[in-house]
Amino acid sequence: MTLRAEMKLSRGSFSLSVALDVPEGTVLAVLGPNGSGKSTLLGCLAGLLVPDDGVVTLGERTLTRSPRLQVQPHDRGVGLLAQDALLFPHLSVVDNVAFAPRSRGASRAESRAVARRWLSEVDAAGLADRRPAQLSGGQAQRVAIARALAGEPDLLLLDEPLAALDVDAAPAIRGLLRRVLRSPGNRRATVLVTHDPLDALALADHVVVLDGGRVVERGATGEVLSAPRTPFTARIAGLNLVAGTAEEQGLRLAGGGLISGIPSPDVVAGEPAVAVFAPGSVAVYPASELPEGSPRNTVAAVVGALEPHGPVVRLRTVDGDGWAEGLSADLTPAAVAELALEPGTPIRLAVKATAVTIQPAFGK
Amino acid sequence: MTLRAEMKLSRGSFSLSVALDVPEGTVLAVLGPNGSGKSTLLGCLAGLLVPDDGVVTLGERTLTRSPRLQVQPHDRGVGLLAQDALLFPHLSVVDNVAFAPRSRGASRAESRAVARRWLSEVDAAGLADRRPAQLSGGQAQRVAIARALAGEPDLLLLDEPLAALDVDAAPAIRGLLRRVLRSPGNRRATVLVTHDPLDALALADHVVVLDGGRVVERGATGEVLSAPRTPFTARIAGLNLVAGTAEEQGLRLAGGGLISGIPSPDVVAGEPAVAVFAPGSVAVYPASELPEGSPRNTVAAVVGALEPHGPVVRLRTVDGDGWAEGLSADLTPAAVAELALEPGTPIRLAVKATAVTIQPAFGK
Amino acid sequence: MLWIPAGLALALVVLPVVGLLARTDYARLPELLTSGASLNALRLSLVTAVLSTVLCVLLGVPLAVVLARSRSRGVRVLRAVVLLPLVLPPVVGGLALLFLLGRNGFLGYLLDVTAGVRIPFTTTAVVIAQTFVAMPFLVVSLEGALRGAGDRYERVAATLGARPWTVFRRVTVPLLLPALGSGAVLSFARALGEFGATITFAGSLEGVTRTLPLEVYNQAEADVDSAVALALLLIVVAVVVIAVARPRALEGRP
Amino acid sequence: MLWIPAGLALALVVLPVVGLLARTDYARLPELLTSGASLNALRLSLVTAVLSTVLCVLLGVPLAVVLARSRSRGVRVLRAVVLLPLVLPPVVGGLALLFLLGRNGFLGYLLDVTAGVRIPFTTTAVVIAQTFVAMPFLVVSLEGALRGAGDRYERVAATLGARPWTVFRRVTVPLLLPALGSGAVLSFARALGEFGATITFAGSLEGVTRTLPLEVYNQAEADVDSAVALALLLIVVAVVVIAVARPRALEGRP
């Protein structure tokens, strides 16, 4: 179901004014600093907040058309994972998760079965019979995720789903979300609020960046994260992304080259994928040098632009051998001086394979 | 005030059994996976949970000596930042923060003044007159931090203080905590629960790692994070740390050498500091090659050990020019094969300055 | 600090009862307990009080929820209206019921003519009178608790697709249990002790409408001591019913 | 769905009152309102009901907190004890007070001998009788709300160094305001409508102990219609006091 929303809302001195589109089967990531209106946006979509003005449609249905029409939350087919877990304190964990299927008419046994399936997906099967008061923070968060997913909503709203999770749980849940949100038959629209660009990269087709209640940047995930146009996005993202096809040890480029890297667990060889690496991990050499060391990825390029970027200088490349086009590399000013870099200088880039991750890409 | 605790507690099927020491003026970081007992530990120290058995002393005072003595929470001089912000919904933000000073006897005006100071420290001065219900998740978290600090407790307990904060707020609050916890006159003991090794590195003198309610690893922060002995710690940490003295552009080593790096904002030139970089950012070259490129830090070393580590091989060095001793470098198996590396092979390491951060070190 | 006023409050409540116990003529208790009139009254009291408590809960809980959760202006007025039976002197309350359901009353006339049903002087009338006076206690106490608790869990339930009735049944009521327990106890106690409205609306006939408080009054006319003894019976019954039969669930989470 | 039982409940409460209004002899109201006896009774009722509500709040809130937060076994019994005045027929309650505080009562004798104070048949006695019957309403309704709300904020306050008294004053009570409002309304209403215990313990002396319900009773001896009219006065006063004077704060957060 395609989500289309255009709305305005004032809360005290804060005002939200956004328009967005989430095509059927895709995920929109919402980034933005604290207090920029991300949760408020989700509240409006869920029907918990009533926009002062605006139209929200999901598929063929109009959910909100201010001021006359406001479909109630329970009638919207949404699932909201709010920023607080807010598990029902009087229900056991399994009944918390079974709540949505049960509300949608499943029998008690059916919905419990569904709930147990989701609980084992989030690795919380062992907690099924506990009360929420007996869970740790991260355990409660996992149960809340299961609860939001178990309803199989048409519109899924996730507010920082990976907060409070440990280093092992976070990638596991990210993988689960990827499986769920990107499964072939999936027709739902998803809006995902996150502070972590890796989540956006792993899960979202598109990104919008909010600031002060307004959209300051939007576009396909890769584009926004690799070429941020606002300082905020640049601080959280600014990654190098190179598209190609996944292979055992890295990424096969359209032109035939290979970028070595560490594949993330859910990459499938032969599928479209993307190599991700930070500008700070790109080493620059004079074009003549050909160091033969551990960095598996070396490529010739030409300096495009050099811009100061906090304490470092960010170099952007222009053309080069296939994948060197438009990459960023962070260097210290001393290195720039020593290598006598300036726009037009031919250079060679080196990136260690262990600094590159290969993520599945969303072909569109 | 030195904290000494040794306690056992059972909660359902979970049981906690820890012993720890936090000397006056120092910070202990507690790491561990979800459900490992970190919050339970803080609850026992705060007096909210009663250990089945154990002794807790703070300075000269005994806080708990099971089963007879159990000092009430309000009498312990603790300040607890719990995992949920739990701001008092009926008080304005400034009165929430003023709550602890007011409870300790300050006048209304005094405690409000204290509260406003702390609010501006966490960059929430503009929110002073709001109700908690009018805050975003990150704003509430910042206010909760201010509230916990404003009481100037003898024992400060922080449960994931940087959760829910955006990329700009997190380092700012981390800096604030560093200023507060590491100020020269500070005599309090602090226990900090976190999932982020950078927090531990930036703030803590010592680290304990919990798993299943038991301490599985403990020691000085640098040692634990650079040479983790458990898989969990290795997954979250496994950093290279080199100690020295901070300089404008990097770290001056005792032997005279310089490691270039990006100083974190609160490093003071001339003070003890530490250079931090991930094994994945260390490039390895044959000892003979001397590539002259952007990587500012190159050093000769000898391969010590090579161990598979998930998809990569972790190389550990033995001796070398000063700082190359005991570093880790992650390489792909292909690179290891190509460079014909084996224990004893002389090599040269290169680390880009932009992949190195210089953090203040805690001299003890 | 809290113990001082709490102790005073407790003393105010307990000491008079202790005084009563001290003055009771215990020799008379067995005789009273075995008299047919007392037992009839006791049975009738229990049955009607339980029935009206059930009615109060069934009708009052939804009303409390509607009052607490609605945001419209009119609700403020409704809330005051619900309080009316509280301040009505019970006898006047009984009159009001007669005006409505009596033979000449608006609804009573209708019922009599259409269905041949007459309510006054029946046990049904007792239940109605008790429900009328007891309902506000349930509604008002629940409403206070509902507002204090807020509606965050109800909102969560709505986003999970639960319609209002499901939310009410599976979230509102379970979370309200401790307050509901208190409210039910209040209305049970009020129904059990109800006197003025019952005698005015339902009359006083042994086995049909003469509940224990009415019997106590009757006894008091003849002999204060035996009335006191009978009142003690009422107290014992109430305490047993409330303290023992109150389901553990209503005690709230541990 | 909720509207059906809620509407029924409302009808049960409102219709009889409407019946009453329909049958009232309005011509008599002005005369009643200007009669000295009614005005005296009204004034006395308001003063005593407000005083006993204040007493209930001051003593009852701490008791409710102690009952709700304590984990000891004995509390279960105490909780049942607090309910006693609820089920005591008011007249017996009045007798109990008389047995305790009368000239021949245990405490009354002590007070008379040591301080020369005699309580029965004074306005003080009215306040005591009203407080005795109204207190349980406050305590029980608050206790339910307190358990429902849990003690998380109180625990947070303790970790911020607040001693129990501070926690009570600055956290427990403010969070309890909506329930406290309801509880206070309940006890005010109960005190305002109190009849049996007052007439037994304090007597019915014009200007001293004859409150409005007692005056209604007196009027009813002479003429039911004027009693009904007087009861309406009581209702109007109660609704005005409760709906208008109830501070906005007690309404709970918006």
Added chain:
Amino acid sequence: GTSAGDGTTTLNVFAAASLTEAFGALEKQFEAQHEGVDVRLNLAGSSQLASQINEGAPADVFASANEKNMDKVMDAGGVEGRPQTFATNQLTIAVAPGNPKGVEGFADLAREDLTVVVCAAQVPCGAATEEVERATGVTLAPASEEQDVKAVLNKVRLGEADAGLVYVTDVTSAGDKVDSVDFPESERAINEYPIAALSSAGEPELARQFRDLVLGEVGRKELTRVGFGAP
């Protein structure tokens, strides 16, 4: 009775609720005759008043609606001298105005088509009713046995009952809202109202004077006016 600081003396008269109207008038007359005396009427059920007096209430005069409650006070030693009867009351049948159901006499009350209410046996009017039943051999099947006579009257007034056994005084005070059907057998159960000054009286002299006013010519006139019979 107590002497207040402003020179007025208070005389506390405890009187049965059924005397409200008559004693209200007598209070005014007494106050008019005695400068600086404030008569305060404590009006409640006779049994309540008796309990209060026995528990030490500051009463000067007690006027009871039956002898039993006066006896309770006397047994406790509260009465000064002997109580004296100052009024009598007897039963009558209250019916709706115009007597639509055609009630003719006591025996009619057993008719099946009538809803009849009476007083409970424990209260004076109920005791009187029982006595009449015994005397006439007629057994009533009342719909309700009310706690006091006003309740019986109200049931008839509101049309809830077709007939009720009440006192003559009640019908008098109800004016034209009910009619009464007298029956000769009521002579068998005459209710007597005793009055006494109390030994605990703070103003024994005034108490005696009030008692005498009730027993005297003035009292007789007021009591007759509201329907009481002579002793």
